[in-house]
Amino acid sequence: MELFVSFSEIMHFFKRTWIRFLVVVIVFGVACSLLSLKLFHRTYSANSTITLSCDIPEDAGTDYRLQYTNILASRVQTAVAQANTHSLIEKTAEKLGIDSSEIISIAGEQVLSAPVVKITVQTQSAGRAAEISDTAAQILADGIAQQFPSPKLTATLTDKAQPAKASSSKSAVLKAGILGAILGFLIYVIYGLICILGDRSVRNTRFAEEALKIDLLGEIPHSGGREAKEDAFRRIRAAALHKLDNAACIVVESVSDGDEGAETAAGLAVSLARTGKRVLLADGDLREPKFAGMFQLKPKRTFNDVLSGTCGLTDAVAEVKGVPGLSVVCGAKAEESPADLFAKGFANFAVEAKKLCDYLIVYAPSSTRYPDAENLAAASEAVILNVKYGSTSYVALRDALRRTTEAGGNVAGFVVASV
Incomplete structure (x- = not known):
């Protein structure tokens, strides 16, 4: 990890x-x-204000005049309290002939310390907001005036509500x-x-390189088109040739299923052929052969036949059109264990192949699932491990390196596909 x-x-x-x-x-x-x-749901508000005042009798004494402010203040507080009751909502709705549910709330508050009460209405109806506010203020004003007849209280709707704009x-x-x-x-x-x-796959290639003490030979991009991938294989070719020195028999080993190892082997073979070298590419996946379909070949003889000794190598070689110098030995589904076939015949196959070509590239399927790669490793001169970015686990790469080395393979490095 x-x-x-x-x-x-x-x-x-x-x-x-x-x-x-x-x-x-x-x-x-x-x-x-x-x-x-x-x-x-959008809500709309409207404000109306009522102003309260008390008449002072002409014959009122000095004490009464001094208490006027307190009397008026108590009337204002009563009006504020009544404005915040649910009964005002019901009275307003009844007078307007609407359902009380259309009125979300009615609230009252004293404006600073003045004998002024501001009524605030919340409703979902933009068109009725001002009407509801003015009606509630008028009902409150009439009610408070009737409630305090002496000294006579006057409650006046002084500021009517402005119509709300529908948003x-x-x-x-x-x-x-x-x-x-x-x-x-x-x-x-x-x-x-x-x-x-939470990802345990190979992502940080430099970390894998340092931790496993194995060289990173290159990365194949996930996107960028054909040209970007061909350039990636040119870089891999340069790194591989430097690392492999004079190695001519190279096994490209898939670490796990679906890691595009066959594409890596084919890309490396094509890149080597474009340098003017003779390259033989062999399909070592004898369970699900890849190269016949990839290069649109219909071979009469296959890798299986050569390994079992039923035909010579030259009978199974097919030239690839459009890529001078590249030949392919296609695989077929084997009736017996592919690992046993490799153990019996691959060493002789490699010797014969070197007489026909400069480089032999052999693809081996998932070493996590099958023992095929280990049985190819000892008879090859170098092994390149192939992993897929964000898919092949770090543990699988580590185990493949250990198994291949223990089988006698010379691991030259690893390639990361679909970066």
């Missing part, structure tokens, strides 16, 4: 999954926009969509970090 995660690995993960990333962000944005239409649903939907997209972004970032931190 890798012990650390670099920023470049995090960026690489999001670059590889940017389509999925974009889909998640869009889905969350659209979902929140639709939910805003269904679940969230467009588009702005609400847009805001909800933006918030949803941000939520989707954050969720996917967290998901990505969890995936990276």
Whole structure:
């Protein structure tokens, strides 16, 4: 298992999954926009004010005049209290002939220390907001005036409510969509970090190189087109030739299933042939042969026949059109164990092949599942391990290195596909 995660690995993960990333962000944005239409309702408010005053009798004494302020203040507090009761909502709805559920709330408060009460109405109806506010204020004013006949209390609706402007649903939907997209972004970032931190596959190739003391020969890009992949194989070719020195028989070993080892072997063979060398590519997957379909060949004789001694090597060799210098020995599904076939006949095959070509490239299927690669290793001059970025586990690479070395193979390095 890798012990650390670099920023470049995090960026690489999001670059590889940017389509999925974009889909998640869009889905969350659209979902929140639709939910805003269904679940969230816009509210509108309106304000009206009433002013209270008490008449002072002409024959009122000095003490009464001094208490006037306190008397008026108590009336204002009573009005505020009554404004905040549910009964005012019911009375307002009844007078307007509407359902009380249309009125979300009615609240009252004293404006600073003045004998003024502000009525605030909350409703979902923009067109009725001002009407409801003025009606509630008038009902409160009439009720408080009747409640305190002496000294005579006057309550007047002084400031009527301004009509509320209906807001467009588009702005609400847009805001909800933006918030949803941000939520989707954050969720996917967290998901990505969890995936990276919990990933035990080969991602940090330099870490694997240093930990296992094995050379990284190159990386094959996941995207970038044919030219980018051909350039990657040119780099692998240069690194391999330097590392392999005079080795002519090379086994490209898949560490695990689906790691594109056959493509790596074929790409390396084509790249070597383009240097003017004679290259023979042999399909060592005798369970699910790859190269006949890859190069559109229909061989009469196969690798199996050569290994079992039923035909000579030259009878099984097929030239590849369009790639001068490249020949292929195709495989077929074996009736007996492929590992046994390799153990019996591969050493002789390699000797004969070297007489016909400059380089022999043999593909071996998953060493995690099959013992084929170990039975090819000792008779070859070098082994290149192939892993797939983000798929092949670090433990599988370590075990493949150990098994191949123990079988007598000379591991030259490893290649990482689909980076």
